[in-house]
Amino acid sequence: MGMPMDDIHAPTVPSGPTSRLGGERDISKLSMNELFKAKEQIEEELKMLSEILQSHGVNMETPLTTFDGYPRDDLDIAQIRTTRARIIYLRNDHKAIMAKVEQGVHAYFADIRNRDTCDKSTGDQQPPPTTHDATEEAPVDQSGLVETPFAKVSSVADGSPAAQAGMKVGDKIRSFGTVNWMNHENLRKISEVVQSNEGMPLIVKVARSGEPSQALVNHTLQLTPRRNWGGRGLLGCHLVPL
Missing domain, CATH: 2.30.42.10 (PDZ domain)
Known part of the structure; x- marks a missing residue:
């Protein structure tokens, strides 16, 4: 008899900020338009993946083992683990994009403040x-x-x-x-x-x-x-x- 697979519910993905965006393109070189488009694409795929999990009657936290630690035979464990891994992968991408968007938003408002300061210092009347x-x-x-x-x-x-x-x-x-x-x-x-x-x-x-x-x-x-x-x-x- 084999040992119980206690960690079967854990997605097999690398730890850390590894992201498919990092391997395909440099986020820092994307325009705000491109960032928002990438964000929308990721959100669409995350929605689809979430629906796949729901179709199996599970979410990201649902245990895939029985009370004594053996794989549940009522679930397609392989597909669920693959789907969960992809969700984690895409969440890393989404966080990276949102961080860049936030930087862009801060830079935008900083530029507006600088312009206002310059206008006041040169005596321009708004x-x-x-x-x-x-x-x-x-x-x-x-x-x-x-x-x-x-x-x-x-x-x-x-x-x-x-x-x-x-x-x-x-x-x-x-x-x-x-x-x-x-x-x-x-x-x-x-x-x-x-x-x-x-x-x-x-x-x-x-x-x-x-x-x-x-x-x-x-x-x-x-x-x-x-x-x-x-x-x-x-x-x-x-x-x-x-």
């Missing part, structure tokens, strides 16, 4: 901000898509992932990961993106009323859906369609 509805002068993303708000934050739980990301009641959602006003399908797509990106940061763009003029100010948040934060759901906030 027109005062005007109060406007974000649907009238909505920002444009890297692909040229107008980011019109399509949802509003109606509640945010204390200590939740949404609260930690800086989300506030009244924020108007302009984009949520890959979801925007054109494809949100009555917010259903947000739920799909959240479920398929548990534990991975999502870029969320919001428009928020500023003080004291109440003009809408645009903010870019990094929100990581997760469980076990002490409340219900993966976000800890409630959104309603506009």
Whole structure:
């Protein structure tokens, strides 16, 4: 009789930040457009792989052994292990891309601040901000898509992932990961993106009323859906369609 395979549920992938992107192309040389496209491709594949696991009635944590340590004969263990390994592989890629996107976002806002500083130091007079509805002068993303708000934050739980990301009641959602006003399908797509990106940061763009003029100010948040934060759901906030 052979020894029980206690670690059969462990994916056979290299440890560390090894990523298929590292072997195919240098992330540092990708434009923001290319980064977002790669991010979307990875998220689509992760969604498909998650559905494969669900079809087997398991997730990333489901044990593949019996109580006494032997492989379960009711599961296709080989396919499940391969699928789990690919998910881990892609999550490494996604984290690398999101880190680069975050750097790009910080660089973008740093450039804006530097320009403002230069304008003030040279005496250039900038027109005062005007109060406007974000649907009238909505920002444009890297692909040229107008980011019109399509949802509003109606509640945010204390200590939740949404609260930690800086989300506030009244924020108007302009984009949520890959979801925007054109494809949100009555917010259903947000739920799909959240479920398929548990534990991975999502870029969320919001428009928020500023003080004291109440003009809408645009903010870019990094929100990581997760469980076990002490409340219900993966976000800890409630959104309603506009």
